[in-house]
Amino acid sequence: MSTFDETTGQVAPAAKTHQRGRGFDGHWALVWQKFLRHRLGVAGGVVVILAYVVAAIPEFLAPVTLEAYNPAYSYAPPQTLHLGRDEGEGWQFRPHVNAYKSEIDYNSGRRTFVDDESQPVDLGLFVEGESYNLFGFIPTNRHLFGPVIEGQPFFLFGADRLGRDILSRTIYGTRISMTIGLIGVALSLVFGILIGGISGLFGGVTDNVIQRLIEFIQSVPAIPLWIGLAAAIPASVPPLQVYFLITIILSVLGWTSLARVVRGRFLAMRNEDFVKAARLDGCGPVRIIFRHMLPSFLSHIIATVSLAIPGMILAETALSYLGIGLRTPIVSWGVLLQEAQNVRTIASAPWLLLPGAAVVVAVLALNFLGDGLRDAADPYSD
Amino acid sequence: MGSFMIRRIIYAIPALIAVSLISFLVIAIPPGDYVTRLAEMSAAAGDVMPMAEQEAMRKAYGLDLPLMVQYWNWISGVVLRGDFGYSFSFNLPVKDVIWPRLGLTIVLSVASLLFIWVVAIPIGIFSAVKRYSAGDYLATFLGFLGLAIPNFLLALAAMYIAFAWFGVNVGGLFSPQYVEAPWSWERVLDLLGHLWLPMIVLGTAGTASVIRVIRANLLDELHKPYVTAARAKGKGEFSLLMKYPVRHALNPFVSGQNDIFVDIVSGGTIVAIVMGLQTTGPLLLDALRTQDMYMASSFILMLSVLVVIGTLLSDLLLAWLDPRIRYQQG
Numbered sequence: 001m002s003t004f005d006e007t008t009g010q011v012a013p014a015a016k017t018h019q020r021g022r023g024f025d026g027h028w029a030l031v032w033q034k035f036l037r038h039r040l041g042v043a044g045g046v047v048v049i050l051a052y053v054v055a056a057i058p059e060f061l062a063p064v065t066l067e068a069y070n071p072a073y074s075y076a077p078p079q080t081l082h083l084g085r086d087e088g089e090g091w092q093f094r095p096h097v098n099a100y101k102s103e104i105d106y107n108s109g110r111r112t113f114v115d116d117e118s119q120p121v122d123l124g125l126f127v128e129g130e131s132y133n134l135f136g137f138i139p140t141n142r143h144l145f146g147p148v149i150e151g152q153p154f155f156l157f158g159a160d161r162l163g164r165d166i167l168s169r170t171i172y173g174t175r176i177s178m179t180i181g182l183i184g185v186a187l188s189l190v191f192g193i194l195i196g197g198i199s200g201l202f203g204g205v206t207d208n209v210i211q212r213l214i215e216f217i218q219s220v221p222a223i224p225l226w227i228g229l230a231a232a233i234p235a236s237v238p239p240l241q242v243y244f245l246i247t248i249i250l251s252v253l254g255w256t257s258l259a260r261v262v263r264g265r266f267l268a269m270r271n272e273d274f275v276k277a278a279r280l281d282g283c284g285p286v287r288i289i290f291r292h293m294l295p296s297f298l299s300h301i302i303a304t305v306s307l308a309i310p311g312m313i314l315a316e317t318a319l320s321y322l323g324i325g326l327r328t329p330i331v332s333w334g335v336l337l338q339e340a341q342n343v344r345t346i347a348s349a350p351w352l353l354l355p356g357a358a359v360v361v362a363v364l365a366l367n368f369l370g371d372g373l374r375d376a377a378d379p380y381s382d
Numbered sequence: 383m384g385s386f387m388i389r390r391i392i393y394a395i396p397a398l399i400a401v402s403l404i405s406f407l408v409i410a411i412p413p414g415d416y417v418t419r420l421a422e423m424s425a426a427a428g429d430v431m432p433m434a435e436q437e438a439m440r441k442a443y444g445l446d447l448p449l450m451v452q453y454w455n456w457i458s459g460v461v462l463r464g465d466f467g468y469s470f471s472f473n474l475p476v477k478d479v480i481w482p483r484l485g486l487t488i489v490l491s492v493a494s495l496l497f498i499w500v501v502a503i504p505i506g507i508f509s510a511v512k513r514y515s516a517g518d519y520l521a522t523f524l525g526f527l528g529l530a531i532p533n534f535l536l537a538l539a540a541m542y543i544a545f546a547w548f549g550v551n552v553g554g555l556f557s558p559q560y561v562e563a564p565w566s567w568e569r570v571l572d573l574l575g576h577l578w579l580p581m582i583v584l585g586t587a588g589t590a591s592v593i594r595v596i597r598a599n600l601l602d603e604l605h606k607p608y609v610t611a612a613r614a615k616g617k618g619e620f621s622l623l624m625k626y627p628v629r630h631a632l633n634p635f636v637s638g639q640n641d642i643f644v645d646i647v648s649g650g651t652i653v654a655i656v657m658g659l660q661t662t663g664p665l666l667l668d669a670l671r672t673q674d675m676y677m678a679s680s681f682i683l684m685l686s687v688l689v690v691i692g693t694l695l696s697d698l699l700l701a702w703l704d705p706r707i708r709y710q711q712g
Contacts, residue, residue, distance in 0.1 A: 216397055219640065221648035221689050224666060224682050225408060231670035232412030314532050318652050321534055322667065337535070346542045353542070356535040363530040 030379035031299050041372015047365035048306075055175040059132040062168035063146035063154055066331060068130065073163035075349045076100055076113050076155050085120060096120040099153050110348070121152040158351035160339050169336055170355045176332035178362065180247055180316045181309035187251035189305060192258025197289065199259065200266025207263070214256045222253050226315060230324040239330045246325055250312050261304045265297035299377035307370035310363040317359050333359050386701050386708050394694050401690060402460075405682040406453045409675045415445050416470045419673045443470065456676060460683070467676030471669070476680045479665065484684050486555060487654075487661040490584065491646050491688070493577055497585040498592055498642065503635075505589075506596025507628060510604065521593055528590030533649045537583045537656040544579065555580070555660050584653050588642045592635065599634050603627035636700045643692040647685055 025033070035041060054061055079097035086092070099119035104111050129150050131141035147154045157167035199210040229249045233242055269275055278292045319325030320334025328335060336355035340346050346353060417439050421431040440446045444455065459465040466476035509518045544550050554561070560572045603609070604627055612622050654663030662681050669677035701708045 216400060219397065219644060219689055219693050220401065220404070221644055221651075221685050223648040223651045224685050225404070227651065227667060228408040228670055228678065228682055231667075232408070234414065310530070317532055318534055322652065322655060324667075324670070340538060343538075343541045343545045346538060347545050350542060350546070353535070353538060356532070356538075359532060359535065360527070360530045363532075364526060367526060367530060 027296070027299075027379070031376045034379045035372055035376035038372035038375055040368045041375070044365040044368025044370075044372065047361065048369050051174060051178050051362055051365065054171060055178045057134065058172045058175055060134055060140075060142070061144050062165075062171040063129065063143055064165050064168045065130050065132060066169060066172045067329075068164065068168070070153075070159075070163040072102070073100070073153055073155065073159045074111065074161055076102075076153070076159040076163065077349075078158040078351050078354075079121075079153075079155055080115070081123075081156065082120075094120075095123045097123065097154060097156070121154060122148045123154070124148040157354045158349065160336075160349075160352060166336070166351060166354055169331055170333065170358050173331050173333045173336050173355060174358065174362075176243070176326065176330055177313055177316065177334070177359070180243065180250075180326075180332065181312040181366075183244075184247040184250040184254060184312040184316075185305050185308050187247060188255040188258055188308060189301070191251065191255035193262050193301075195255070196259035196262030197266060200263035200270070201285070201289075203267070203270075210259075210263075214259060217253060217256050220253070222315070223318070225253065226250070226319060227322065227324060230319050233324075239327060242326060243330055246316060246319065247312075250315055254308060254312060257308060258301070258304055261300055262297075265300060266293065269293050269296065299373070303370060303373035303377045306366060306373055310366045310370075313359065313363060313366075387698060390694060390697055390701075394690055397690050398687065401686040402457050402683055403453070405686060406456060406679045407449075408682065409670075409673075409679045410449055410452065414673060415440070416443070416673045416675060417445060443468070456679065460680070466680040469669075469674055469677040471672045471674045472677070476677050479677070480662075480680055480684060483660065483662045483665060483681075484688075486659070487647070487650060487663075487685070488688065489573075490555075490577065490580060490654075490659070490661055491643070491650055493581045494584040494588070494646050494650070495639075495643060497581050498588040501585070502589045502592035503596060506593045507600060507623070509593060509597040510600035510631075511623065513601065518597075521597075525590035525593045528586040531586070533583060533587065534652045534656045536586060537580070537653050540579055540583055541657065554658050561660065580650075580653055580657055580659055583657075584646055584650055587649065588646060592638070592642065595635055595638055596631055599631035600627055603630045633700070633704050636696060636703060639696040639699075640693045643696070644689050647689050647692070651685070 059065070082096050082098070084091055084093045085096065097120070098115045098117050099121050100113040101116040102111050102113050123145060124147075125145050126142050127146045127148055127150075128141050129143040129146055131139060133139050155165050155167070157165070157170060160166055160169075195210060199207045226249060229252070230246065233245055237245070275288060275292055278288050283292070316325055316332060317334035317337065320327075320332055321337045323338060326332050326335050333355045337353070340352040417436050420439070421436055424431045437446070444452060447455070456467050459467060464477060466480060468474075469476045469479055472479055505521050509521045512518055555573055555576045556569070557572050557576070560569045563569055606627075609622070609627055612626060613619075617625075650661065651663040651666060653659070654661040655667050658664065662685060666678060666681040666685075668674070669681065
């Protein structure tokens with residue numbers, strides 16, 4: 001908000017209407033207050049936290065396990081969730097879906113599914129299902145939701161070629177897709193802080209060379225190079241190693257924007273009074289960087305990081321979709337989308353694209369969160 | 383301007399050399415080559431390829447030479463004779479395969495860029511002028527969505543909609559009868575009939591970011607005193623807008639075109655693979671899968687060269703638009 005001053009012809013910032021609770025809030029309290037005012041950012045943050053919760057305990061949240069399959073339900077369409085039904089005693093709250101009646105059309109060789117209202121599948125919370133180890137060591141067989149009677153058909157997102165539940169697989173895919181962005185960005189951050197820090201700290205020729213290098217890397221088309229590097233991973237490499245190789249490949253080109261932010265901050269701060277004061281007090285460079293400079297631009301780094309994660313998620317999804325990224329048994333959203341390879345498959349089973357919706361939601365939420373954090377990173381402007 | 387141009391073109395040369403090295407090494411360094419691939423394939427078919435035969439093949443293809451010698455043979459051929467080496471899997475010189483494909487890639491990339499300009503500039507200006515209006519919110523929302531949907535997913539969704547609702551199969555850039563046909567007026571029309579969908583798919587993300595850039599820059603300009611001064615002198619609102627603040631706001635937009643063009647060329651690879659376009663993307667993926675190294679290197683090289691040239695053009699355009707840049711660096 002700004003008002004136009006008629007007499008001086010200048011724009012004057014509006015008086016601060018925001019009242020702070022305490023007289024002297026610290027840097028992080030100010031950042032937090034400013035972030036809370038960015039509603040979309042907060043909403044994005046909530047979704048991101050939820051997504052990482054899903055990534056932590058997919059075994060509990062998914063109705064069935066990753067590999068559960070039933071060829072009888074190959075390409076079964078998504079079921080509609082009904083909240084209740086009337087069984088002669090008036091409407092009662094009994095969430096259920098309807099089982100399928102399936103017919104095989106011998107002309108086309110395709111199975112068609114119809115809703116069978118005479119066979120409701122009752123749903124419940126904390127139902128018993130297949131057993132698994134929560135967090136890898138707590139054996140249990142409870143699932144957050146699912147059919148009350150184990151084994152009844154329950155496909156809210158439909159089923160794929162092998163009759164596997166797409167909803168459960170999407171929930172499991174969250175783990176890989178959300179963490180690959182995180183690990184990729186963590187690696188990029190190491191490169192970025194190191195190289196950007198050197199560039200900003202030394203300046204001069206070193207800075208010039210590193211800046212040209214960054215400009216060059218940013219001007220190379222990333223996807224063809226990513227495809228080239230990913231395709232070079234031999235098929236014999238175990239899936240877990242593929243996962244780490246892919247994160248490395250993504251961060252090889254991904255560190256540049258982080259390095260730019262770090263360098264920019266270093267340059268801006270090198271001549272600040274408090275840095276000079278620290279230097280005059282006899283602090284060494286390491287102490288100056290970590291004790292005095294880093295805290296004041298940490299908020300910027302966090303914002304840049306959260307804006308860098310979506311790019312990694314999108315890149316992994318695309319590589320996996322092409323079949324040169326992650327591969328089964330590791331399941332990410334991109335791996336799930338591999339099922340939707342051609343138009344005819346999609347036309348007959350459009351629900352195969354639903355894992356893509358998870359990608360869109362996650363990327364949107366991370367972008368909103370990043371925008372909010374970026375605005376909040378500098379709480380003294382405005 | 384002349385000295386700026388020359389200087390800028392000279393700057394592009396080390397970038398081109400680095401690009402050629404990377405395109406070659408990315409393909410050549412990983413273990414395995416086309417011959418191992420062939421041997422694997424014949425092993426899968428129950429046949430054994432004798433080691434002697436493999437070695438003879440390597441020798442014939444020059445795969446047994448040291449890496450730097452191979453690189454030099456390849457790049458000197460490219461630069462001096464326009465010879466990109468030999469495609470093992472096509473049994474053709476790479477140059478016969480690459481040029482038509484690259485031509486279509488350029489057509490598609492430029493079309494997407496034009497689409498972005500035509501759509502994003504008016505919307506960006508509208509969003510800034512009518513800030514916080516329903517239209518602005520809609521544009522912002524669609525912009526965010528455009529950034530969040532992966533290109534290939536959009537391509538799949540577009541193909542699905544075209545197939546399921548309109549009954550057309552929109553894969554490829556040509557109707558079947560024109561794929562192999564020589565260029566003719568009908569073929570051009572057929573291309574235009576197919577080009578629009580990949581163009582929109584590829585342009586979406588760029589459109590979203592351009593709208594954001596223009597909106598933000600124009601908002602910075604709209605409340606500056608010179609605008610008020612012009613308004614006070616009685617200039618019409620629309621011509622005022624176009625003559626001063628929009629021109630100002632376009633500068634950062636022009637300098638942002640590099641990144642957008644890089645994204646188009648880069649993202650075009652995947653869109654082309656998904657939609658089965660006759661551009662470089664699908665062949666690049668095939669070449670990588672079969673370890674057809676000269677083919678893969680040449681494609682990556684030419685895509686990168688395309689980007690370097692695009693960057694050069696946008697820098698020159700910016701210098702022409704904005705004298706400050708010319709004098710600063712020239």
